[in-house]
Amino acid sequence: MSDATVSGMGGAQAPLDASMTPPLDTSEVRDWITLLKPRVLTLVVFTGVIGLLVAPGHIHPVLALTAILCITIAAGAAGAINMWYDRDIDAVMRRTEKRPIPAGRIAAESALAYGVLLAVGSVALMGLATNWLAAGVLAGSIGFYVFIYTMWLKRRTPQNIVIGGAAGAFPPLIGWVAVTGSIDALPLVLFAMIFMWTPPHFWALSLWAHQDYKRAGVPMLPVIAGARETRRQVVIYTILLVPLTLAPWWMGFNTAAYGVLATALGANFLRHAWLVWRDEQDATGVSLTGDLPAKRCFKYSIYYLFLLFGALALDRLVLA
Known part of the structure; x- marks a missing residue:
């Protein structure tokens, strides 16, 4: 009696042929990662690590890695919220028209929820793992990028980059404060x-x-x-x-x-x-x-x- 017959009679399921298993589609995973602006993250995380390394004092390696993770997630969260807000102009710019939201691969509301969840989680984890001043500076960096640069300056003034540049300048300060608990x-x-x-x-x-x-x-x-x-x-x-x-x-x-x-x-x-x-x-x-x-x-x-x-x-x- 064949495996197919046994399965049809309520017996044990026949083992699946590995050749018939559909390949894992990673395109959606890549889209969610793209929302975090990974190219921008590299420089952000690097400068945050430098701030942490040169700060006086000592921090446990696990907590140091946690602080770096929080900086990474927070920067990615700000990038996701930025993509949600800028989805209209991203759709008409050649270098951004294929981003997940304007291309219709991720819903705008889902991207916003994703960004907010990551932002809140990163700040809370930073406060619990290091200190709440570092968490406050981290929250300030997210808020500056989202509200000051993205929502206020970017579409209103040619000085958007000058003032908005503060958003990307926070990471070494955050890394330092995570170790010392002070702004120096x-x-x-x-x-x-x-x-x-x-x-x-x-x-x-x-x-x-x-x-x-x-x-x-x-x-x-x-x-x-x-x-x-x-x-x-x-x-x-x-x-x-x-x-x-x-x-x-x-x-x-x-x-x-x-x-x-x-x-x-x-x-x-x-x-x-x-x-x-x-x-x-x-x-x-x-x-x-x-x-x-x-x-x-x-x-x-x-x-x-x-x-x-x-x-x-x-x-x-x-x-x-």
């Missing part, structure tokens, strides 16, 4: 460094993505003030940033080795910014070379922040 001068300097780094980083991006922002009605600086003014601002903010990165050395937190490396990295950033300004342009400031210098400046700015914060931690932990 050095983490505020680290906060300021990321704050000043954000405008040239994003304006370099906006120079070669300005048509997307214009189509969506987002008042990014190139759309409102023009490409030439944006190029000038990239140079100005980079000039202001480089001396600020030397502050940890001047404060005695780091050694001259960090100062030398920060100067070299900053000089290269200034070179990229200058090339953005000197790029061959038409009368309106629009690049005649496809904004290749702006693309290179944007990419370098990412490596720059990784190397700068990595050097700060390595110098502090090994040499200082």
Whole structure:
């Protein structure tokens, strides 16, 4: 008697043929991960880890990992809520039109619930695992990104990136406070460094993505003030940033080795910014070379922040 006959008569189920088992569909899992903006998370988590590593005092490794997890989840939660709110403009921008919500793969309400749940959970866990000041700063970072940047500034002013840059500057401060339970001068300097780094980083991006922002009605600086003014601002903010990165050395937190490396990295950033300004342009400031210098400046700015914060931690932990 065959397995099929036994199964039909109420007997034991026949074993399934492994070749007939449908493959696991991971596309939906990828969509939920995409809502967290994983590319952005990398830099956020890295700077948070640096803040935690260089903070004075001691934290149990398990609690340190928990704090990092909370920073990761909180940043992802803010990204998910941002995607929920910006679903209308994401649908008309080429670089975002395939995101899960505008593409119809995830319902907007589900994305919002997902983001809120992760946000509340990350803050609560941070408070229980480390201290409630760290939880408060973490909550503030989420609130700033969602309410100040996403809902208020982004669609209203070309200064959205300047003021909104504070949202991405919180992680090293959060990591520091998770260890020490206090807000001190050095983490505020680290906060300021990321704050000043954000405008040239994003304006370099906006120079070669300005048509997307214009189509969506987002008042990014190139759309409102023009490409030439944006190029000038990239140079100005980079000039202001480089001396600020030397502050940890001047404060005695780091050694001259960090100062030398920060100067070299900053000089290269200034070179990229200058090339953005000197790029061959038409009368309106629009690049005649496809904004290749702006693309290179944007990419370098990412490596720059990784190397700068990595050097700060390595110098502090090994040499200082």
